[in-house]
Amino acid sequence: MTFELGQLPYPENALSRGGMSEETLQYHHGKHHQTYVNTLNDLVAANPALQGKTLEELIVMAAKDEALTPVLNNAGQHYNHTMFWNSLSPTGGQMSEAFEARIVKDFGSVDNFKAEFKKAATTQFGSGWAWLVLDKNDKLVITKTPNAKSPLSEGQGKALLVADVWEHAYYIDFRNRRPDFIDNFLNKLANYDFAEQQLKA
Numbered sequence: 001m002t003f004e005l006g007q008l009p010y011p012e013n014a015l016s017r018g019g020m021s022e023e024t025l026q027y028h029h030g031k032h033h034q035t036y037v038n039t040l041n042d043l044v045a046a047n048p049a050l051q052g053k054t055l056e057e058l059i060v061m062a063a064k065d066e067a068l069t070p071v072l073n074n075a076g077q078h079y080n081h082t083m084f085w086n087s088l089s090p091t092g093g094q095m096s097e098a099f100e101a102r103i104v105k106d107f108g109s110v111d112n113f114k115a116e117f118k119k120a121a122t123t124q125f126g127s128g129w130a131w132l133v134l135d136k137n138d139k140l141v142i143t144k145t146p147n148a149k150s151p152l153s154e155g156q157g158k159a160l161l162v163a164d165v166w167e168h169a170y171y172i173d174f175r176n177r178r179p180d181f182i183d184n185f186l187n188k189l190a191n192y193d194f195a196e197q198q199l200k201a
Helices: 022-045 055-063 066-086 097-107 110-123 178-189 192-200
Strands: 128-134 140-146 158-164
Touching (some): 022 066, 097 140, 097 192
């Protein structure tokens, strides 16, 4: 099985009005993500034990074996970035009534949800990710993971939405202002329809 970089679910310039430039997507999707895919394919080709496994199987397998850390890093980044592209939308920031009701049920209010998500994203030291997750108790929770780790690799539950807080995700558009990037993500770019679809699936 050869892994491939998927197409973005929107044109490269489609998020510009929402604060994410075409240049960011060209570098982030076209170069950073592509490099993870290429490296993952090289690692799989060199190790027969990895061949024929799905991306999710590789992540779970590599998370349990320190010798497979390079596999976890690259498979994880492929998985996380694919989730991130789907977590963005040119018409983002809007929740359906049903999804908003679920957010209010588990977080008390939409404002509380956004505050908790922003706290996780801004306090993730160095590189990493902030996630909206359906946990094993069927409750929506916010988590954060470093580097290439994810709710999948850590057994935290089902990922519904993610924000990339590696600097290359926001430095072209927001320089070092990660809190502003997260506010912009939550209010203008977050694809809550995708999160709702993941929740229902």
